[in-house]
Amino acid sequence: MEPKVIKRIGVLTSGGDSPGMNAAIRAAVRTGFYYNIEMFGIYRGYEGMIHNEIKKLDSKNIAHVLERGGTFLKSARSEEFRTPEGRQKAYENLKAHGIDALVVIGGDGSLTGAHLFYKEFGIPAVGLPGTIDNDLSGTDSTIGFDTACNTAIQAIDKIRDTATSHDRLFFVEVMGRDAGFIAINAGIGSAAAAILIPEKKMPIEDLVEKLKVRTKAKKTSNIVIVAEGGKSGGAAEIASKVKKLLPYYDIKVTILGHLQRGGAPSSFDRLLASKLGVAAVEGLLHGKYDVMAGLINHKVVYTPIKKAIVDDKTVDEDDFRVAKILST
Ligand code: F6P
Numbered sequence: 240m241e242p243k244v245i246k247r248i249g250v251l252t253s254g255g256d257s258p259g260m261n262a263a264i265r266a267a268v269r270t271g272f273y274y275n276i277e278m279f280g281i282y283r284g285y286e287g288m289i290h291n292e293i294k295k296l297d298s299k300n301i302a303h304v305l306e307r308g309g310t311f312l313k314s315a316r317s318e319e320f321r322t323p324e325g326r327q328k329a330y331e332n333l334k335a336h337g338i339d340a341l342v343v344i345g346g347d348g349s350l351t352g353a354h355l356f357y358k359e360f361g362i363p364a365v366g367l368p369g370t371i372d373n374d375l376s377g378t379d380s381t382i383g384f385d386t387a388c389n390t391a392i393q394a395i396d397k398i399r400d401t402a403t404s405h406d407r408l409f410f411v412e413v414m415g416r417d418a419g420f421i422a423i424n425a426g427i428g429s430a431a432a433a434i435l436i437p438e439k440k441m442p443i444e445d446l447v448e449k450l451k452v453r454t455k456a457k458k459t460s461n462i463v464i465v466a467e468g469g470k471s472g473g474a475a476e477i478a479s480k481v482k483k484l485l486p487y488y489d490i491k492v493t494i495l496g497h498l499q500r501g502g503a504p505s506s507f508d509r510l511l512a513s514k515l516g517v518a519a520v521e522g523l524l525h526g527k528y529d530v531m532a533g534l535i536n537h538k539v540v541y542t543p544i545k546k547a548i549v550d551d552k553t554v555d556e557d558d559f560r561v562a563k564i565l566s567t
Contacts, residue, residue, distance in 0.1 A: 257383025266516020377542030378533025
């Protein structure tokens with residue numbers, strides 16, 4: 240597509256926050272300044288677009304944000320943006336500020352919003368994959384996923400200490416919505432006895448059998464990782480089913496929850512966010528619209544948003560094999 244002349248770009252973060260979003264905003268804004276573009280922060284995602292929470296950014300706004308978790312632009316899940324009236328209001332506000340393109344940092348819902356907005360109003364947008372869930376195609380890793388896995392592993396290591404001291408069986412629930420990427424990574428990285436993820440069914444009888452074998456092998460601590468979106472229920476539900484079948488186990492449940500979303504981004508996430516922030520603005524300047532910038536094999540790749548949000552990224556079969564070998 241022939242590039243439009245772009246003079247003002249708005250940046251927003253939307254949906255669940257993820258570590259590295261600040262680094263991505265900073266990179267996009269700095270790149271805009273490098274190319275003499277005026278950069279605007281749209282606060283609270285699409286909600287802020289609708290309610291005109293839009294401010295021009297200067298270099299002070301982005302000083303010392305790279306290393307911080309969360310998003311200084313704040314985030315929200317906007318119901319109003321799902322309506323044509325909400326999107327119309329958002330468009331009027333962008334027009335009033337003379338904003339002619341967007342960088343949207345978020346998960347599949349946020350990128351879907353950018354795609355719809357482009358279709359309806361022709362506002363060019365480049366999306367960046369900002370979610371701890373890693374459930375977007377078109378990138379090997381999403382911004383925040385690596386940090387979330389590190390955070391989960393650190394927490395599980397601590398649980399391991401107390402589990403071993405008391406010979407207990409722990410069920411640890413991790414986030415990921417309906418994807419098992421955090422679970423499989425954190426599970427392999429923390430020597431879990433078993434990993435339950437939505438993508439793969441493990442009947443309760445198989446889990447019980449596995450635990451029995453480990454008891455015979457005199458394993459003193461057992462940690463089972465449960466992805467939150469599993470069809471057989473969360474960690475508490477599975478723990479109570481196992482307790483009925485293995486009553487002699489002292490069982491505890493820990494739900495890691497939102498602590499996985501916080502904290503300073505890892506070195507990997509800082510680099511990923513920085514590269515993609517630059518790619519977002521350069522993409523817009525080169526006429527790449529309605530796409531998501533991602534990193535595949537260390538190279539920037541632009542994937543149509545429609546393709547990136549299709550739920551076809553699955554946990555690698557080989558990760559399963561590895562997890563199985565290492566937990567027997
Ligand atoms: O998409 C990121 C995520 O943290 C999911 O892993 C989780 O299911 C969801 O957001 C939680 O959303 P909220 O913070 O709105 O409760």
